Amino acid sequence: MVMPFHDGLIVQTQSHDYPIVITEQSTTEHSSMAKQITSYISGRQVLIVTNDTVAPLYLKALEDELAEQFTVKVCVLPDGEQYKNQASIDQIYDALMTEHFNRDVTLIALGGGVIGDMTGFAAASFMRGVNFIQIPTTLLSQVDSSVGGKTGINHPQGKNMIGAFWQPQMVLADMSTLKTLPARELSAGVAEIIKYALIMDEAFLTWLEANLPAMMALDLAVLGEAVKRCCQYKADVVAQDERESGVRALLNFGHTFGHVIETHEGYGNWLHGEAVAAGMVQAAELSQKIGWLTDDEVIRIKRVLELANLPITPPAIDVDAALDLMGHDKKVKHGQIRLILLKSIGDAVMTNEFDSQLLHEVLSKHSA
Amino acid sequence: MVMPFHDGLIVQTQSHDYPIVITEQSTTEHSSMAKQITSYISGRQVLIVTNDTVAPLYLKALEDELAEQFTVKVCVLPDGEQYKNQASIDQIYDALMTEHFNRDVTLIALGGGVIGDMTGFAAASFMRGVNFIQIPTTLLSQVDSSVGGKTGINHPQGKNMIGAFWQPQMVLADMSTLKTLPARELSAGVAEIIKYALIMDEAFLTWLEANLPAMMALDLAVLGEAVKRCCQYKADVVAQDERESGVRALLNFGHTFGHVIETHEGYGNWLHGEAVAAGMVQAAELSQKIGWLTDDEVIRIKRVLELANLPITPPAIDVDAALDLMGHDKKVKHGQIRLILLKSIGDAVMTNEFDSQLLHEVLSKHSA
Numbered sequence: 001m002v003m004p005f006h007d008g009l010i011v012q013t014q015s016h017d018y019p020i021v022i023t024e025q026s027t028t029e030h031s032s033m034a035k036q037i038t039s040y041i042s043g044r045q046v047l048i049v050t051n052d053t054v055a056p057l058y059l060k061a062l063e064d065e066l067a068e069q070f071t072v073k074v075c076v077l078p079d080g081e082q083y084k085n086q087a088s089i090d091q092i093y094d095a096l097m098t099e100h101f102n103r104d105v106t107l108i109a110l111g112g113g114v115i116g117d118m119t120g121f122a123a124a125s126f127m128r129g130v131n132f133i134q135i136p137t138t139l140l141s142q143v144d145s146s147v148g149g150k151t152g153i154n155h156p157q158g159k160n161m162i163g164a165f166w167q168p169q170m171v172l173a174d175m176s177t178l179k180t181l182p183a184r185e186l187s188a189g190v191a192e193i194i195k196y197a198l199i200m201d202e203a204f205l206t207w208l209e210a211n212l213p214a215m216m217a218l219d220l221a222v223l224g225e226a227v228k229r230c231c232q233y234k235a236d237v238v239a240q241d242e243r244e245s246g247v248r249a250l251l252n253f254g255h256t257f258g259h260v261i262e263t264h265e266g267y268g269n270w271l272h273g274e275a276v277a278a279g280m281v282q283a284a285e286l287s288q289k290i291g292w293l294t295d296d297e298v299i300r301i302k303r304v305l306e307l308a309n310l311p312i313t314p315p316a317i318d319v320d321a322a323l324d325l326m327g328h329d330k331k332v333k334h335g336q337i338r339l340i341l342l343k344s345i346g347d348a349v350m351t352n353e354f355d356s357q358l359l360h361e362v363l364s365k366h367s368a
Numbered sequence: 369m370v371m372p373f374h375d376g377l378i379v380q381t382q383s384h385d386y387p388i389v390i391t392e393q394s395t396t397e398h399s400s401m402a403k404q405i406t407s408y409i410s411g412r413q414v415l416i417v418t419n420d421t422v423a424p425l426y427l428k429a430l431e432d433e434l435a436e437q438f439t440v441k442v443c444v445l446p447d448g449e450q451y452k453n454q455a456s457i458d459q460i461y462d463a464l465m466t467e468h469f470n471r472d473v474t475l476i477a478l479g480g481g482v483i484g485d486m487t488g489f490a491a492a493s494f495m496r497g498v499n500f501i502q503i504p505t506t507l508l509s510q511v512d513s514s515v516g517g518k519t520g521i522n523h524p525q526g527k528n529m530i531g532a533f534w535q536p537q538m539v540l541a542d543m544s545t546l547k548t549l550p551a552r553e554l555s556a557g558v559a560e561i562i563k564y565a566l567i568m569d570e571a572f573l574t575w576l577e578a579n580l581p582a583m584m585a586l587d588l589a590v591l592g593e594a595v596k597r598c599c600q601y602k603a604d605v606v607a608q609d610e611r612e613s614g615v616r617a618l619l620n621f622g623h624t625f626g627h628v629i630e631t632h633e634g635y636g637n638w639l640h641g642e643a644v645a646a647g648m649v650q651a652a653e654l655s656q657k658i659g660w661l662t663d664d665e666v667i668r669i670k671r672v673l674e675l676a677n678l679p680i681t682p683p684a685i686d687v688d689a690a691l692d693l694m695g696h697d698k699k700v701k702h703g704q705i706r707l708i709l710l711k712s713i714g715d716a717v718m719t720n721e722f723d724s725q726l727l728h729e730v731l732s733k734h735s736a
Contacts, residue, residue: 097524097525098525121493125493125530125531128531162495163496352637
């Protein structure tokens with residue numbers, strides 16, 4: 001369901017196929033973001049949506065070059081998860097309406113996952129659906145948002161509660177944008193990359209163990225290879241389960257434990273990828289207590305996370321508070337806590353068939 | 369792409385098939401709305417969305433009976449097109465979140481087109497898409513909203529600018545709800561029924577000429593037959609063009625002229641169906657001037673509209689003002705005014721190839 005080509009891959013979805021172009025060229029004199037995406041813009045109208053962190057880095061060059069061929073309007077939103085809300089979507093709608101843009105418009109998401117999710121949802125809902133292109137500028141969004149079509153915003157009472165499945169016309173993942181990414185965010189992105197190795201492919205974990213030092217030193221070719229592999233893994237999973245009724249849930253490995261950390265510590269204090277890293281260790285520890293993983297495998301998982309400067313220990317959280325937070329997780333069905341655990345490295349399962357005492361032990365290991 | 373069954377039809381769409389059940393039974397002692405829809409509710413959670421006009425008529429019986437089997441929550445919105453906005457959608461989201469409803473929820477739209485459009489969009493966007501059922505309680509919405517999957521809200525700067533294509537699990541069109549419908553709204557619904565005859569089937573116009581007196585006298589069986597035929601016509605068109613890139617535009621016959629009337633007179637003063645009726649006459653007059661319709665055919669069109677107590681003359685509007693309002697219509701491409709006109713009764717085309725002087729003559733006939 002996914003076909004590699006020379007510098008990326010083609011993702012096949014129910015609505016249409018689209019390419020993920022993985023390159024290092026867009027910010028060099030040899031090419032540009034505009035040159036890479038122009039042929040995927042079908043109309044004459046373009047709205048670039050970005051945030052006030054990314055705009056100073058990449059907006060002007062993109063805007064100026066696109067303006068040679070298209071009517072270009074820009075919507076710069078404030079940076080941060082707290083702005084992933086209806087008010088920001090309304091700003092995008094207002095920009096589109098003020099410019100009298102119509103069904104032929106293409107929205108361009110220039111930024112990380114928050115910008116991508118919001119721009120995608122605005123594209124899904126403006127005039128019942130218009131085209132959009134993603135230019136993810138963080139490692140996390142290059143790995144996580146390029147495939148799957150999930151778009152949306154937060155509701156005051158819950159994350160990602162409002163949204164749509166909507167596929168882009170193309171994704172431009174330019175590794176050179178990672179040169180301006182803060183080191184903590186690079187690590188947070190690597191956490192998601194390691195996740196794919198743990199749930200799907202032990203051989204990829206071996207590859208990461210060898211290549212993580214180069215990735216952390218911003219070897220763009222190696223980073224590009226890692227991104228490409230992860231997009232491929234995700235595309236394979238999503239193709240089996242576009243609307244997340246089954247196997248796609250495995251992509252949430254580490255996320256239920258991580259959700260507890262993020263919520264308890266307050267969003268933004270732990271980055272999502274950091275919380276997922278510590279959460280994956282907890283999931284691995286539970287898998288070991290059940291008898292699925294060996295002690296050595298748990299140590300191996302911790303070591304690879306440490307290579308990426310990621311936390312392997314959660315903050316101190318009271319066990320009852322943690323269980324309560326798990327009970328409010330979207331992945332809970334009928335009150336039973338279902339977790340994604342590892343049968344072995346590269347083989348994940350979703351299950352609620354484990355002794356709750358073992359979960360209690362894992363949570364109490366670091367409890368307040 | 370549509371299959372009739374004993375009391376309705378099955379609509380086939382890209383995502384799934386669903387039935388339109390056309391009945392007169394739901395408000396009698398023999399059946400109920402709840403009995404008709406229960407088997408189409410897959411989860412255990414139900415949110416009924418309605419308005420403060422329809423709620424006193426049908427809500428309590430539906431709510432009480434569903435509550436025997438499901439967790440039922442109600443969201444009553446104020447009645448009127450002016451509330452077809454983001455604030456109403458937010459009220460629906462809040463009701464869903466407050467009740468901790470999840471992906472298994474089914475939304476039920478109990479009301480006319482505004483309630484149906486908003487409930488459908490909330491269903492399309494809550495948790496990236498949940499199920500919904502339509503119980504249209506106006507003739508217009510029974511004919512127009514049962515097929516096609518268009519959902520959405522207005523933006524302060526334009527009607528239906530925000531929305532999604534999202535298909536219901538079933539539609540319950542109960543003719544007995546028309547007993548409580550104001551006479552003007554009944555006529556407005558008949559305008560859309562006549563539209564289908566004019567654009568698609570001359571024989572259906574003959575049928576209407578014979579049966580309109582019974583329809584206006586609330587013969588529910590005849591009304592049900594008319595609704596069924598229109599849903600069939602629309603399903604055939606939509607099946608060819610689910611996302612409105614071509615033939616589906618023909619369903620907007622009379623709407624560009626009607627849009628001028630509605631906008632100029634202020635929304636709500638002319639009902640949508642009334643504006644479409646006068647607009648269809650103007651489109652017919654232009655078709656006659658081009659040489660496509662005969663004088664007798666134009667007279668026949670006016671006469672059938674009069675049988676339904678519909679206006680056949682637009683209000684006095686300055687020609688330049690009218691042309692300006694047409695220029696802002698969504699169906700205009702690249703500044704050329706494209707109109708849906710009749711080659712003959714039952715045969716519509718979309719075209720911009722006509723002498724603009726003829727359009728001027730039609731508009732100036734009733735100009736201020």
